[in-house]
Amino acid sequence: MGNTRRIAAVVAGMALIVPLSATTSAQPSDDRTVYEISGTSAEDRTALARSGADVLGVRDGTVTLIAGPAEVSAARAKGLDLTELGGVEELLAERNPDVRTSANDFPAGDEDYHTYAEVTEELERAVAEHGDIASLSSVGDSHEGRALHLLKISDNVAQDEDEPEVLFTCNQHAREHLTTEMCLRIVERFTDGYGSDPVVTELVDTREILVVPTVNPDGAEYDISGGYYHGWRKNRDGSGTDLNRNWGYQWGCCGGSSSWPSSDTYRGTSAFSAPETAALAAFVDSRVVGGEQQITAHIDFHTYSELVLWPFGYTYADTAPDMTREQAQRFQDVGTAMAASNGYTPQQSSDLYITDGSVNDWMWGEHGILSLTFEMYPASGGGLDGFYPPDEVIEPETRRNDEAVQILLEEAGNPMP
Ligand code: 0X9
Ligand code: CA
Ligand code: CA
Ligand code: CA
Ligand code: ZN
Numbered sequence: 204m205g206n207t208r209r210i211a212a213v214v215a216g217m218a219l220i221v222p223l224s225a226t227t228s229a230q231p232s233d234d235r236t237v238y239e240i241s242g243t244s245a246e247d248r249t250a251l252a253r254s255g256a257d258v259l260g261v262r263d264g265t266v267t268l269i270a271g272p273a274e275v276s277a278a279r280a281k282g283l284d285l286t287e288l289g290g291v292e293e294l295l296a297e298r299n300p301d302v303r304t305s306a307n308d309f310p311a312g313d314e315d316y317h318t319y320a321e322v323t324e325e326l327e328r329a330v331a332e333h334g335d336i337a338s339l340s341s342v343g344d345s346h347e348g349r350a351l352h353l354l355k356i357s358d359n360v361a362q363d364e365d366e367p368e369v370l371f372t373c374n375q376h377a378r379e380h381l382t383t384e385m386c387l388r389i390v391e392r393f394t395d396g397y398g399s400d401p402v403v404t405e406l407v408d409t410r411e412i413l414v415v416p417t418v419n420p421d422g423a424e425y426d427i428s429g430g431y432y433h434g435w436r437k438n439r440d441g442s443g444t445d446l447n448r449n450w451g452y453q454w455g456c457c458g459g460s461s462s463w464p465s466s467d468t469y470r471g472t473s474a475f476s477a478p479e480t481a482a483l484a485a486f487v488d489s490r491v492v493g494g495e496q497q498i499t500a501h502i503d504f505h506t507y508s509e510l511v512l513w514p515f516g517y518t519y520a521d522t523a524p525d526m527t528r529e530q531a532q533r534f535q536d537v538g539t540a541m542a543a544s545n546g547y548t549p550q551q552s553s554d555l556y557i558t559d560g561s562v563n564d565w566m567w568g569e570h571g572i573l574s575l576t577f578e579m580y581p582a583s584g585g586g587l588d589g590f591y592p593p594d595e596v597i598e599p600e601t602r603r604n605d606e607a608v609q610i611l612l613e614e615a616g617n618p619m620p
Contacts, residue, residue, distance in 0.1 A: 234271060237288040237586035240278070241265040245519065248556035251278060253458045257436070257467035259590075260508040261555050262548075262583040269467070269587075288586040291434060298591050299431040307424060309380075310431050315594035316380050317387060318427065319349060319420045325387055326354050326416070333394040336360050336407055342415065343482025346440040349420040351482055356393045356412040367615040368411040368490060370501040370572075371608070372483065375446045375562065377422025377435045378590040381579050381600060382504035386416035388601040389608060406612045413498070418479055419446055434587050436467050438479055444471040447505075448558065449480045450565035453517045459559035470560050480562075487570060500615035501574040502608070503562045507589040510578040511542040511607075512552035514567045517559040521551065525568045529620035537614050538575055544606035552576060571619060573611075577604065 237259070243251075243266050252258050254277045257269040269291055270278065278285055288294065300311040309316045317325060330339045338360045341350040357366065373386035393412055396403035406412070417423055421439035426432060437443030441464060448460035451474030455462070460470035475481040490497045513534035515523055521531050535549070542549035552563065566574035580600040581589050592600070 233291050235269050235291045236271075236275070237267065237269050237291060237294055238275070238285040239265060239267050239288055239586075240283050240285050243283065245554055245556060247281070247283065249458070250281065251283075252468065252556050254278070255461065255463070255466055258556060259586060260578075260583055261510075262508050265583060267583070267586055267589070291587065294587045295432055295434055298588050306430060307428060308430060309427050309594075313591075313594045315597055317383060319417065319424050322383060322387065322416050322420075323350075323352065326352055326390065329354065329390050329394045333397065336397055337390075337394050342486035344478065345419070345421045346438055346478050347421040349424075351418065351420070351479060352416060353486070354390055354414045354416070356390070356407055356414070357410065358408045363492070364411065366409055366411050367499045368413060368497040369612055369615045370413045370415070370487070370498050371504070372415045372418055372501070372562070373504045374417040374419050374423055375479075375503060376505060377419050377426045377437065378432070379504075379506040379579075380423065380426070380590070381506050381592060381597065383417050383423065384597045385504045385577075385579065385601045385604060386414050388605075390414050390416070392605065402609060406609070410612055410615060411497075412612070415483065418483060432587075432591055434590070437469065438477050440477060443469065444477045445469050446477055446480050447503075447562055448560040449475060449477045450560045450562050451475050451484065452560075452565040452568040453515075454560040457517045457557055457559045459517055459557035459561075474560065484565070487566065487572075491570075496570045496572065498570070498572050499619075500611050501563075501566050501572050502611060503574070503576050504579060505576055506579045507581050507583075508555075508578040509545075509547045509580060509582040510555070510576075511538045511545075511547045511549040512555065512563070512576040512578065513538050513549075514552060514561075514563040514574065516552040516561045516564050517557065519553050519557070527620070533620055534573070534575070537573065537610070541575070541607035541610050544610060545603050547577070573614065573619060575611075577607070579604070 242264050248266050254274045256274045259267045326339050330337045338355050340353050342353050343351050373382040397407050426435040437445050445468045448468050448470040454474035455470050461468045522528050538549040563574040566572040
């Protein structure tokens, strides 16, 4: 690190600066490597994920993943052609700034992303400025005791009115920080825009909008701890549970998750063993009023690959015991319309690879909610960098989903066949 840079950083007010080489990372002596493989099928990708590889992104048959020596041998034995992008530590080191601060803040240059404290502040501000249409509560606490914030936006917000309820959830995966910003944009747009933007006003008056900006606050805070990125995905209970493999519909059924605690797709000891999924599920259960689920539509935001995904994830089949042909068609129609608005690629989630215990399968299978996953920017590239786009993309890449969010809010008023 050059002296000029160090001085500039000190002038910028950082309390403590540690050279990168002096700091140990989350996983010392990490021999895992990031690879890209093109021309893969969904079956190939399911096999790769099942072997223990951590799939980072999939686009047009090209998969980016983290693999150790055993997974690499297994993939080569299947005739797959792996291109090495670099070691996990090496790639994170390249992405991280060459100065680190002791503060629990995003790395230098990415400060526009919101830490947990800053998310809390934004939500409190929304309620302070728009108390007539916004109220803040929580669905419960994370493993480390952070409130899982829930912001409700609607006219007559203190009343439970008979209006379609629409849920937006973000940041199940710790390192997918752009998704938290997506939920914050929804909050900002439907509070600040009320009374001036006619579309926003109409939707706030006729819907109950429910936003959970961070489902995994412990993981997100850990991922930026020390002022640099750790590439962390799971929650922070023990060696971590993959929250998006911990939901209680066909949990662990189909090889779409791992029973090994060290795996990045560890499903937990039982369905809803993670306090974060248990709390969110209990909230959704509580929205059954008079025998009818009030929440009719849901998006769970992830990164990356620029995809719109619908259930089921546990099976390649388009139809299943809880998915008629007409219902599958509606998912496809709505998903395709949303994807046309933002330029993402629409597909059934198992077209990516098999996942079991994912949130959409439970929301739909258990509650009949029109529940989709968005994989946000970028489309591909960069291995782990895909999770850490610079904060300059926050505005354009969250605005990009305004119309899709609007489509879902409108569709929430239409019946499911
Ligand atoms: O694997 C996942 O949990 C999601 N991809 S990510 O890279 N963000 O981890 C995709 C989940 C898609 N499956 C379902 N929605 N069922
Ligand atoms: Ca910030
Ligand atoms: Ca209302
Ligand atoms: Ca209601
Ligand atoms: Zn994710």
